Structure formats: C-alpha cells, structure tokens
Amino acid sequence: MIEIHDLTKKYADLFAINKIELKLERGDVFGFIGPNGAGKTTTMRILATLLNPTWGEAYVGGYSIYTKPKEIRRIIGYMPDFFGVYDNMKVTEYLEFFAAAYRIKGPERKKICDEVLELVDLGYKRDELVTSLSRGMTQRLGLARVLLHDPQVLLLDEPASGLDPRARIEIRGLLKELRNMGKTIMVSSHILPELADICNKIGIIERGELIVNSDVEDVMRQVRGQTILWIDVAGDRDAAARQLEGHDMIDKIEVDTQGIRVTLIAGEHDYSQLARVLFENGHALTRLTEEEINLETAFMTLTKGITS
Numbered sequence: 001m002i003e004i005h006d007l008t009k010k011y012a013d014l015f016a017i018n019k020i021e022l023k024l025e026r027g028d029v030f031g032f033i034g035p036n037g038a039g040k041t042t043t044m045r046i047l048a049t050l051l052n053p054t055w056g057e058a059y060v061g062g063y064s065i066y067t068k069p070k071e072i073r074r075i076i077g078y079m080p081d082f083f084g085v086y087d088n089m090k091v092t093e094y095l096e097f098f099a100a101a102y103r104i105k106g107p108e109r110k111k112i113c114d115e116v117l118e119l120v121d122l123g124y125k126r127d128e129l130v131t132s133l134s135r136g137m138t139q140r141l142g143l144a145r146v147l148l149h150d151p152q153v154l155l156l157d158e159p160a161s162g163l164d165p166r167a168r169i170e171i172r173g174l175l176k177e178l179r180n181m182g183k184t185i186m187v188s189s190h191i192l193p194e195l196a197d198i199c200n201k202i203g204i205i206e207r208g209e210l211i212v213n214s215d216v217e218d219v220m221r222q223v224r225g226q227t228i229l230w231i232d233v234a235g236d237r238d239a240a241a242r243q244l245e246g247h248d249m250i251d252k253i254e255v256d257t258q259g260i261r262v263t264l265i266a267g268e269h270d271y272s273q274l275a276r277v278l279f280e281n282g283h284a285l286t287r288l289t290e291e292e293i294n295l296e297t298a299f300m301t302l303t304k305g306i307t308s
Contacts (some may be wrong), residue, residue: 001026001153001184002047007056009208011285018208019056024186024201026152029179031195031216032188034205040188041081043205044155047186048078059152081158081188085138087131093121094130095144102149116144120174136167136247143174154178156187172198226251226266232259232287233278240283244274248296259287 002024009016017039024030032040036068045051047060049069057064058126063071065100095113104112117123120140125133128171133141139159146154159175161167175198178185189195195202202219212219233240241255244262252263264271271288 001028001061001187002030003059004043004047005057007043007046007058008054009039009046009051010054015208017046017053017205020205020210022203022210022213024184026184027179027186028201029175029185029199031199031202032205033195033202034188038205039208040205041157042208044078044157044186044188047072048076048155050078074149075151076153076155077149077151078155079146079157079159081161083142085130085141087129087216089130090125090127091117091130091133091141094141095148095294098145099148104148112148116147119147119177120144121170129139134167136163136170139163139167139171140174143171147178152184152186154183154187156185158188160189227264227269227271228291229262229264229271229274230259230283230287230289230291231262231274231278234284234286240278240281243277243281243283247274247277249274253303261291 002022004020004022007020007022008018009017020032020039020043032043034040039300042051045057046053048064049065049072053065054179059065060072060107061075063075065072073307089097092113095116098110099109100114111177114126117126120143122137122140122144125137129140130141143156143159156175160171163171175185175187179198187195187199196216199216201214202216203210204219231240231244237255237260241253241260244253244260249264249268250262251265254261261276262271275285275288
C-alpha cells in the first residue's frame with residue numbers, strides 16, 4: 001500500500017529526510033518514531049501529496065505522488081498533529097461539511113456521519129458545538145473526519161499528542177479497531193509503549209534517516225544483546241544466588257529487593273537448567289521470567305536524540 005524509494009527532502013544544505021526506503025503492505029500498522037524534527041511530519045506530508053520531495057519516489061495504493069495526487073487523496077486519510085476546527089459548528093454539521101467536500105450526498109451523508117461518530121464514541125455529542133469538546137474528543141472528531149470516505153490508508157501524525165491518560169487509552173483502543181478493520185496505518189507518536197501495543201512494524205528516524213525499519217519483534221531482538229532473567233525463591237535469595245554463581249552460562253548476578261537479576265552470556269538463551277540447579281539445592285522457585293525490552297528502551301538504545 002505504501003512504497004518509498006530514495007525519498008529525500010532538502011532545504012538548502014539541510015536534509016529534512018534523506019534517502020528513505022520503506023514498504024508497507026495492506027493491513028500493516030507502522031509506528032513511526034523519532035526525536036522532534038527528525039523528519040516524521042515531512043515524510044507524512046509528502047505521502048499525503050501536500051509537499052513535494054526534492055527527489056525520490058513514493059507510491060500510495062500503487063499511485064505515484066507525482067502523477068496521481070488526486071487518486072492518492074481519495075484513498076488516504078491524513079490527520080496532522082494540529083488541525084483547526086470550525087468552532088461555531090455542531091459536531092454533526094462539522095462532519096457533514098467535510099462529507100460534502102468528499103461528494104457524499106443525500107441520506108448517505110447523514111448515515112456515514114452517524115456511523116463514524118459511533119465508531120469514535122462521539123454519538124452522544126452529535127448536537128454539541130465543536131468548541132465545547134475536550135482535547136481528547138477533538139482528536140477523536142479529527143479521526144472521524146478522516147474516516148468519512150472510508151480510506152484504505154491512514155496517516156496519523158501524533159494522534160495522542162497532548163492527551164490525558166484516559167484519552168490516550170481511548171485513542172489506542174480506536175486505533176486497534178481500525179487495525180482490525182484492515183486499514184493500513186502509519187502513526188507517529190512519542191507514547192512509545194502504546195505504539196508497541198498496536199503496531200506490527202516500526203521505523204526509527206533520526207536526522208532525516210530511517211535507521212531502523214523492521215518488525216517489532218526483530219527490533220527487540222536487535223536491542224537485546226544478552227538475555228536477562230529475574231529469579232526469585234521462597235527462601236534465602238543470597239543463598240540461591242551463590243548456588244548459581246560460576247555457572248558457565250551466567251555473565252553476571254545481582255540481588256536486590258525485586259529478586260535475583262541474572263545476565264546470561266551473549267548468545268545463550270536456554271536457561272532451563274538454572275531452575276534445575278536451584279531445585280536440586282532445595283530452593284523453591286517462585287519466579288523465573290525474562291526481563292522485557294520495551295519500545296522505549298529500544299528507542300533510547302538505537303538513537304542519540306539528534307535532529308536534522
């Protein structure tokens with residue numbers, strides 16, 4: 001659905017994005033992360049045909065951004081990080097205005113507006129003025145607006161920006177619904193753990209260059225150089241740790257209030273015999289889990305926080 005080759009945007013000597021390569025299939029949810037000013041918005045605006053690249057090519061739904069911009073606009077829904085609303089309109093009037101712009105006419109227009117309002121859980125606000133909506137409701141209204149024409153591709157630039165925790169959870173739930181509907185979604189966000197929860201692919205951009213572009217699981221494996229375990233026993237932790245010291249698969253052991261933190265040597269992943277060692281030495285094992293690497297850890301590991 002989205003294919004990018006050598007995409008570059010340059011302002012004088014400054015590269016906003018530099019030679020980006022990306023391919024997303026139908027139904028992919030792509031988390032686009034990076035420091036402010038790294039090039040996320042520039043990339044999305046080019047895909048939305050609102051900005052021309054300096055060179056390179058991009059296709060959306062098989063259409064070139066150079067020769068078929070109108071066709072691309074018919075199949076995408078683009079939601080910028082900040083967008084204006086018409087404060088003197090009611091919610092239904094706002095949506096019907098944009099539905100008319102998409103040439104949705106007659107009874108079909110009202111039906112579609114009602115459907116997207118229910119999808120974003122704003123049906124009870126249909127007769128309220130847009131100016132009365134909270135920030136979270138306004139974001140959901142923005143999503144409703146880009147869904148009016150049932151786009152195949154969604155470009156969502158920081159949809160959770162500035163929202164309180166409850167509103168972020170609501171937006172995340174809505175994105176999961178859209179994923180289940182088979183939409184191809186590119187979403188940028190700084191709420192990194194939430195991206196990992198909804199995305200199957202992620203890209204990390206820094207100084208205009210896409211330094212990571214892979215499945216979420218592959219990125220986690222790339223970041224994790226060594227397997228780290230958390231072990232706990234019913235009795236004496238220090239005694240249990242001493243039983244494990246010197247084992248040839250262990251690189252380091254630390255004991256703290258959370259339990260025993262065991263770092264395995266690089267390349268070692270089968271730790272089943274550690275449980276046997278503890279059991280044979282009379283320790284009742286109450287916990288044996290791998291320490292999770294989340295998307296936030298991956299981001300901090302793989303980037304330096306440098307912008308273009």
